[in-house]
Amino acid sequence: MTGFSRESESFKWGTLSVEISSINHRYLDVSIRLPRELSFCEPSINDQVRSSLRRGKVRLSVDVTWPSDLLAVTVNSDILKNYYYQIQKIQEDLHISDPINIVSLLHLPGVTDSPSNRQDMEKEVEQALEDIVRKAVSSLQVMREKEGAHLEEDINTHLSSFHGFLNNIQNRWINARDEAMVETRERIKKILEENGPDLDEGRIAQEIALMADKWDISEELTRAESHIKKFQSILKSSESEGRKMDFLIQEMNREINTIGSKVTDSDIRWLVVEAKTALERIREQVQNVE
Incomplete structure (x- = not known):
């Protein structure tokens, strides 16, 4: 934040x-x-x-x-003299007569030190x-806590929207499930009428079970509901749980994506899009929470 x-x-x-x-x-x-x-x-x-x-x-x-x-630094005269005499000796060896600028020597290592008084008070500082x-x-x-209160309000608003979309999906799915079951029965009846006793009834039962599992979203709805309750409990907690909320958003997004991939009903698919939008808004805000 x-x-x-x-x-x-x-x-x-x-x-x-x-x-x-x-x-x-x-x-x-x-x-x-x-x-x-x-x-x-x-x-x-x-x-x-x-x-x-x-x-x-x-x-x-x-x-x-x-x-x-x-502010005034101290000059170590012994080190400064040592530099001076060394440079002077080198100039003599090289037959250089230029004067030595002593001010330029102040930048050499060890020539100046921080004020001794300042060093003595390091612990106090x-x-x-x-x-x-x-x-x-x-x-x-x-300041961050004040912003956190606004974030919590905003997150709760979008979480309520997501919960509402989830309830609408569940209500719509009950009808869509019954419609899909009626259609499946009609198809099976037609197949049986066309193929008669030569058709393997065990295989038909197996295929029906697979079809039911593919479009059954009850588990995804239940898990998403559980994630919402956990998310709400974390929001009410006094502890900083931003990363847990981030994880739960990922899990809710996984459930809603699975629902979208299982159903073919256009109304439910549109509700899935709306629910994912609400989750994305929550995710953006959760990134700001400790």
């Missing part, structure tokens, strides 16, 4: 801001953007988000504003960031 949240808090060592958003996705896809100096926090933040959310494409970004006394992320995720969940 979609949602957005932003939390910000100031401390004596700076200000932390966290933005988190989510859009619909079948699985949980988490992307975290942190300032380089807070990259050490990524594993704990990732675990925190994944333990709270189960579905959605989640994007979390963190910004930090440091006070001026924590990490704990503060986890607390703000927790608040942001909680606010995001509130």
Whole structure:
């Protein structure tokens, strides 16, 4: 489900801001953007988000504003001198007289370090960031729950439509079944009249049984009804069961497809199309449910 949240808090060592958003996705896809100096926090933040959310494409970004006394980096003079003397010696060996730009040496590994004060407070910063992320995720969940209520209402509407189409199919099938049985009897009677005693009655009985099984949809209707009841119980549950609902939609779709392949009655076939449309609308919404 979609949602957005932003939390910000100031401390004596700076200000932390966290933005988190989510859009619909079948699985949980988490992307975290942190300032380089807070990259050490990524594993704990990732675990925190994944333990709270189960579905959605989640994007979390963190910004930090440091006070001026924590922005200045420290220069390791011993390492800088070592670089300088090494380069000077190489220039002498190669007879190069160009002056050495000491500023250009500041980018070499080990010459500059993050402010020592900032390194000392890593634990404090990490704990503060986890607390703000927790608040942001909680606010995001509130927004997602509001959307979830609208989703539930919409899903229930389409589920009721599907149930209605299923009842209409069952009512129509009772009449169609009787009509098909009358037609079958008439055909058998005609065959018997034309072939007389030479016809194998056992084979006829076997063929009748096969025909009855082919167009009998009572089992499919019963299973579809059972899937609807299970789906309704999951909707009322407080647990996140999006994947179970997705599975049940697939099973209901399987039953309605089988019904469509078994019957030849045009009215029932049209009801099957309508029922599949209702299921597709439910399936689209279920993709958004945790």
